[in-house]
Amino acid sequence: MASISMAPNQRMYQTNTDQKNNESSSMIPQGINGDVVFSRAEAPNPNVRTKNPNHIFVNAVGTYSFLYESTASLGGTTEDEIFTFGISAATLDSPIRLDIQPTAWSGSSGLGVGDVTFVYRGQ
Secondary structure (H helix, E strand, C coil): CCCCCCCHHHCCEEECCCCCCCCCCCEEECCCCHHHHCCEEECCCCCECCCCCCEEEECCCEEEEEECCCCCCCCCECCCCCCEEEEEECCCCCCEEECCCCCEEEECCCCCCCCEEEEECCC
8 A cells, every 4th residue: 555645744743752752653743833724814004015815805995906016025115116906995884805915005095004904814
């Protein structure tokens, strides 16, 4: 029977390297890397480059534009770059989900942190 080979970060168990244990071939459960397994959300500042999310939520009334490619480094300002118009929300009963992956966002006057949520899905 053929064996299945998995990458170390995909294995459910790892070799027990505890020197107190006399059984060198024993296995123990491997811990979960929360950054890889679980989804997370961030509320980035406008005009600041971030990692591309899996999708976003628009949380406030306003006009939004998005940047998909940038020469700025992560965390850098993107104010001089060309944004693409995305959505104009005149009324908002609940957050609007957009299945887009921008690297930054910009909005009409008065919009700020928390008005757009970037969601990063775990693997």
